[in-house]
Amino acid sequence: MAEERLGSWFGFGFCGFGQEPGSGCRHQVLSPEPLQAGGDIRHVSASWSYTTLVTRGGRVELSGSTSGSAGGCRDAWASEGLLVLLRDSPGSQTELQAWAPSSALCGEPLWAQDPEADGAELGAEAQMVMLPLLPGARAYVSPRPPYRRSLAPELRARQLELGAEHVLLLDAAGQTWTAGPWDTGGRTGAKAAGGTAGPAHGPGGSGGLALETRDLYIWGWNESGQLALPTRSLAEDKRTVTGEGLNQDGSEVERAARAEGGASAPFIAVQPFPALLDLPLGSEAVGASCGSRHTAVVTRTGELYTWGWGKYGQLGHQDSTSLDRPCRVEYFVEKQLQVKTVTCGPWNTYVYAVENRNG
Known part of the structure; x- marks a missing residue:
């Protein structure tokens, strides 16, 4: 059996809210940097203003515009409006929980559901509900979260x-x-x-x-x-850069804006x-x-x-x-x-x- 190699997580890009990596004093990380406790991280899910880290021990840690932690987690998905956790519940079962990111995982989740429960009854109930159409939009209001309907049987x-x-x-x-x-x-x-x-x-x-x-x-x-x-936007940027006195005959500008044979470049x-x-x-x-x-x-x-x-x-x-x-x-x-x-x-x-x- 092949020996499992443990590695580390690295991050780069925007971290203006204090998300990993760094302490939040920079907005740009231009080259990969190891995350703190990178070897203990099993999964990363990033939203715009915060990042969710799931450790190998089943702990979820939030960093960025919101902070908090919780144990017994198998996975996590981050978005600006909702943080969803797949979490162990009493009785050796798993539970899908939805939290407001600002809650810092304290108190009660917005909703919780057993992901392995049979959805047949819920699907039948959902089909009987007349959902109101939002004014001026092609969207419906869910009667209660999470709103679930079964996929086609063949899918x-x-x-x-x-x-x-x-x-x-x-x-x-x-x-x-x-x-x-x-x-x-x-x-x-x-x-x-x-x-x-x-x-x-x-x-x-x-x-x-x-x-x-x-x-x-x-x-x-x-x-x-x-x-x-x-x-087109990048071609125009290149034309501006290459036109700053690098070639007096303008040859670089022409190559940036033209395809082979002198035809206009396709965008x-x-x-x-x-x-x-x-x-x-x-x-x-x-x-x-x-x-x-x-x-x-x-x-x-x-x-x-x-x-x-x-x-x-x-x-x-x-x-x-x-x-x-x-x-x-x-x-x-x-x-x-x-x-x-x-x-x-x-x-x-x-x-x-x-x-x-x-x-």
């Missing part, structure tokens, strides 16, 4: 990922399904990358990702280059359906996550590639540059670390890495 869920306004679901047959409001951002991508064999991963606020056995599909909004497709603001993305050097993706406007991918060899919006250093390239192409994070290569897991917060990135014994 067996295997994994679920939540974005700000859309959902990705992987079924038992290996197909990826999406749901959410129709909009100009192309977030839902219809039935995404049908026939995928790997999990759907972490849709952020503006896009979605799905992994096939060896292929990576990506779709949604591309305003900051988060889809690794050419975007993609929205990718409404899944597009196949090739990583550099033929690397194979095994894990991925989306932030608000940036993307991170882990390869089979344990390398990390990031791209998109980089204002707060969330790409990990030791600067605040934004990119519309995948770029390897050299920190982990230089430290001879093998990346195993990546999870993106809205404006930051968290990575779990172990020592590379083949390095």
